[in-house]
Amino acid sequence: MSRNTLGSSSTSHPIGWILGIASLLLAVQQGFAVTYSWRTTTYEWVDISGSGTYVSGLGDDNNFGPYSIGFNFPFYGSSFSTFRVCENGWISFTSSAHTYTDTALPSTSAPENLVAPFFDDLDFRSQGSVCYKRESNRLIVSWLNAQHFSM
Numbered sequence: 001m002s003r004n005t006l007g008s009s010s011t012s013h014p015i016g017w018i019l020g021i022a023s024l025l026l027a028v029q030q031g032f033a034v035t036y037s038w039r040t041t042t043y044e045w046v047d048i049s050g051s052g053t054y055v056s057g058l059g060d061d062n063n064f065g066p067y068s069i070g071f072n073f074p075f076y077g078s079s080f081s082t083f084r085v086c087e088n089g090w091i092s093f094t095s096s097a098h099t100y101t102d103t104a105l106p107s108t109s110a111p112e113n114l115v116a117p118f119f120d121d122l123d124f125r126s127q128g129s130v131c132y133k134r135e136s137n138r139l140i141v142s143w144l145n146a147q148h149f150s151m
Helices: 017-029
Strands: 003-009 038-044 063-075 078-086 090-092 129-134 139-144
Touching: 063 129, 063 139, 078 139
Parallel strands: none
Antiparallel strands: 003 038, 063 078, 078 090, 129 139
């Protein structure tokens, strides 16, 4: 198990530092005035490949859910208890889109309420998996062994 050091938001979102970055981008996109401070934090990678719930029916450019987060998650003025997962490397609390173009963020063409750790055209037709794990205070989503789409 490796330990890494990353900048993270000083907020305490249970989904982690990626959500902090995505939250900032979403807030800017929606026109909120945002002030963030950053601090160094130590984290441990959490491998859920043996303990997570696997999403079935994977292929290319699909969106699955909604799935329960397991707690109410506050996200810029709203509270969400479910999420949707897209094969193209992102989750949303509301969008059923299957957007595969990794547009620069913020963008009005991006799915709403977006957390986009990979946001690329991924293809699961021949290999790869997506799994998630709910815990009492966090949600972990993993895209495993995914290939980029190629014609």
